[in-house]
Amino acid sequence: MQVFKCAMRIIRGNIAFPLIYIVGLSFMGLFMAMSFSFGNPGGDFERPAYDFAVIDRDQSELSVAVEDHLRAEGNAIAIEDSTRQIQDAVAKGQVDYLLIIPEGFEDAFVEAARDGEESPVMETVFSFYSMEGEFVDQGVNGFLGMVRTLLVAKPDASIAQAVEEASTFADERADVSVVESSASVSEADRLVFYLQWSTYTLFAGITVCVGLLVTTLGRVDVRRRNLSSPLSFVAYNVQLAAACAVVTLVAWAWTFCLGLVVFSEAAAQIGAVGLVLCALSMLAFCCVPLAFGLLLGQLGASSIVCNAAGNIVGMVISFFGGAWISLDLLSPEVATLAHGLPGYWYATACSIAAHASDAAAFQTVFGHIGVLLLFALALACVSLVAGRKRLQTSEAGGNRAAEITVGA
Amino acid sequence: MWNTFKYTVLDLLRMPGVLVWALGFPLILSTVFMMMFGPIDEMGNQLDPIPVAVVQSGETADDQAFNAFLQAMSKDEDGQDALFAITTVASPSEAMQLIEDTANGENPCVGYIELIDGEPEVHVVGAASTGGVEKINSAILVMAMDTYVANSAMIKELVAEDPMMLAGPAGTRIMDSMLEPLQATVQTTVTPNQPKESVRFYFALLGMAALFGGSLGLVALQRMKPNTSALGARRAVGATPHGRAVAATILGSWIITFVCLFITYLYIRYVANVSFGDHDFECLLVAAFAALTATALGSAISAIPHVPESGKSGILTGIVCFASLFAGLYGQPTMELADMIARNFPVVELVNPAAQIAQAFYSVMYYDTPLPLMEHLGILLVMALILFALSARSLKRRRYASL
Structure with missing residues (x-):
């Protein structure tokens, strides 16, 4: 067990990597999963409340009523009437919607309504999320539309009366309830999101640790010493493989158990069978960075290269797995491309496993696990070939080195 | 150096x-x-109509008014850029079936509407992701129905005050004012970009x-x-x-x-x-x-x-x-x-x-x-x-x- 113990000492000597990638970054996934809203189990529909600001240069009954109407449906953000403050609010996304009511708006509006002319306009500014801005804007126009109708219907009514009545009518709301479909997100999806986001942390963490381990033990002089030791080649490789497997299993167990503990409610919703399938899917996925790290190690990649490769490939795989953005929102070409990477199969397997209710779903999950294992197997084969080739190079002291020596 | x-x-x-x-x-x-x-970014420039199911209603005045409202929402003057893509269904269960059938598709149905005693009851589907698009689609549907309810309450109140209000040229003006969408805002930019x-x-x-x-x-x-x-x-x-x-x-x-x-x-x-x-x-x-x-x-x-x-x-x-x-x-x-x-x-x-x-x-x-x-x-x-x-x-x- 000397090689195994030595491998564990190497990991301990580079404890920063497992601590940062496997432990630290897993909290990043936790933090994100805890922040998002997953479904509304109460069955009540919550009308969205967006952040808005009103620059009221009119200070009239109508402008105050518009602001009150917006306040009833959103969150008012106080903004000073200065270019810098307004630009700040929009550029930093402090508000979704900014309304500038010009001086004399009320008078012009009343006159236009009674004469049947075009309404005067107010300026609006949308921030980054233009859909939200458009949404709030529709509400403002809807409210003013009612005021206009009341002014037309009651020519003798004052603007104050029209505004008051419009505000009363605007309080009337449709009855809304939430119905669930098989695709609706539920609390269970919080854990699924965490598991899917873990593709990045697991991939980067396992790749870096395994790559570093194999590279360190594969250094030319170390390898020469090991080969000339009484330990058999098989025993040496078995111990090295065991060390890599321990790293992978620890990463898997930590990530999965952390999710289970923190999202216990979600875990309870998924049930034992679903959780076992999710755990198996994650374990199968972990085999992919294990094989990738092995490949990097066999190629003799330095710690910086292992670190960079683990991160870059991890991010790309998590992106194509739909952890960053739903694959439905991407172009069909990109969505098709995602099928060629393990992140997609893992993310889909977790999602199906968490909502599985019949044998067909279980079968699909096992199919996806099979695909993940095939990815790992393919990479492992490539790494073995790469290792074999490298062993023969002059740098590694193989046949090419012998030829050089003989030639000399 | x-x-x-x-x-x-x-x-x-x-x-x-x-x-x-x-x-x-x-x-x-x-x-x-x-x-x-x-x-x-391309999607933001061309929003597809929001798929909605509507349970077929009767022939009362309320039903007709509601259908006219929905028609206006599902087709603009050119027949393009509609806000909603409406599918009429016979019953709530059929609406739920439609929702289930489209749940995993590209354009899932966001919910269904049923007119009960002249008031629309909206049933929106729980979001299928944490993204904002589905939430805003549901919110748009609800806002449209809120607008209908508010306008409906207003017109009923006006008629209750004066049953002849909607008759004659004055009535036409009121109806025009209500049906013609008001555009009292114009989008501008306060930043150089x-x-x-x-x-x-x-x-x-x-x-x-x-x-x-x-x-x-x-x-x-x-x-x-x-x-x-x-x-x-x-x-x-x-x-x-x-x-x-x-x-x-x-x-x-x-x-x-x-x-x-x-x-x-x-x-x-x-x-x-x-x-x-x-x-x-x-x-x-x-x-x-x-x-x-x-x-x-x-x-x-x-x-x-x-x-x-x-x-x-x-x-x-x-x-x-x-x-x-x-x-x-x-x-x-x-x-x-x-x-x-x-x-x-x-x-x-x-x-x-x-x-x-x-x-x-x-x-x-x-x-x-x-x-x-x-x-x-x-x-x-x-x-x-x-x-x-x-x-x-x-x-x-x-x-x-x-x-």
Whole structure:
């Protein structure tokens, strides 16, 4: 067990990597999963409340009523009437919607309504999320539309009366309830999101640790010493493989158990069978960075290269797995491309496993696990070939080195 | 000093691992972003009608009015750009079946409406993802129904007050006023460029790319330490004063980080076609300050004692990943999370170099005064000075019992 113990000492000597990638970054996934809203189990529909600001240069009954109407449906953000403050609010996304009511708006509006002319306009500014801005804007126009109708219907009514009545009518709301479909997100999806986001942390963490381990033990002089030791080649490789497997299993167990503990409610919703399938899917996925790290190690990649490769490939795989953005929102070409990477199969397997209710779903999950294992197997084969080739190079002291020596 | 600078640059350029971090990583991530945001930006420009199921109602006046309202919503004057794509169904169960059938499709049905006693009852489907599109589609449906209910209440009240109100030319005017959509707002922009959601991710990416450039400073300064390599030991006994060697090494790392960031900027501008509003000079200035902060970060991490170089590289990665999370790099949900944190805990943004770099790019794009840009550059400079100060002890010439 000397090689195994030595491998564990190497990991301990580079404890920063497992601590940062496997432990630290897993909290990043936790933090994100805890922040998002997953479904509304109460069955009540919550009308969205967006952040808005009103620059009221009119200070009239109508402008105050518009602001009150917006306040009833959103969150008012106080903004000073200065270019810098307004630009700040929009550029930093402090508000979704900014309304500038010009001086004399009320008078012009009343006159236009009674004469049947075009309404005067107010300026609006949308921030980054233009859909939200458009949404709030529709509400403002809807409210003013009612005021206009009341002014037309009651020519003798004052603007104050029209505004008051419009505000009363605007309080009337449709009855809304939430119905669930098989695709609706539920609390269970919080854990699924965490598991899917873990593709990045697991991939980067396992790749870096395994790559570093194999590279360190594969250094030319170390390898020469090991080969000339009484330990058999098989025993040496078995111990090295065991060390890599321990790293992978620890990463898997930590990530999965952390999710289970923190999202216990979600875990309870998924049930034992679903959780076992999710755990198996994650374990199968972990085999992919294990094989990738092995490949990097066999190629003799330095710690910086292992670190960079683990991160870059991890991010790309998590992106194509739909952890960053739903694959439905991407172009069909990109969505098709995602099928060629393990992140997609893992993310889909977790999602199906968490909502599985019949044998067909279980079968699909096992199919996806099979695909993940095939990815790992393919990479492992490539790494073995790469290792074999490298062993023969002059740098590694193989046949090419012998030829050089003989030639000399 | 010149030789130290020259060979630091050459040494760093010959390290593929380091260049992968500083250049390969941001270029690959930019390409990923192009794939990610291209379709979303296009989607924002042409919104599809929202699929809704409507349970067939009777023939009462309320039913007819409601049907007329729905017709107006599902077809504009040209028969295009409709708000809703309505499917009429016979019963609520049929509506639920339609929802289930379309649940996993490209355009899932957002809910169904049933008119009961003249009042619409809306049943919206729970969101199928954490993204905002589905939520806003449901919200639009609900808002349309709220508008109908409010207008319906208003017209009933008017008729109750005066049953003849809707008769004659006056009545026509009232109905016209109610049916003709009012456009009392006009969208304008208060910033030199209209804020665009996808651009924010590129800014966050530039923040991350800059900070990963810190690995150049980390490696270069690590190579200077006499107790870490034979080269370091030789340099320690060389004739070049230590201060000059440190200055040249930092300068070399800074310049390469800057060049890598500049190439990333060019890639984002010309290949990803992200407009920076003809502010190339200001963007270069931001890149220069960002590179300086990144070099200082690398320098500060290299000063951590008793940690091997690979461990320091891991620490740098961890810091950058967390900083990028709070700059909103990892997709729309994280951007919303970053916005929320910035609003409620502004100090988190203040001490986050990735967020400050992203904000500096914002300032270039969205302000017509250089003041905000100067503020962010000032913060980056202060950060760099603090980080260099933290590493000052490690950068000093030191004596060793043996090397």
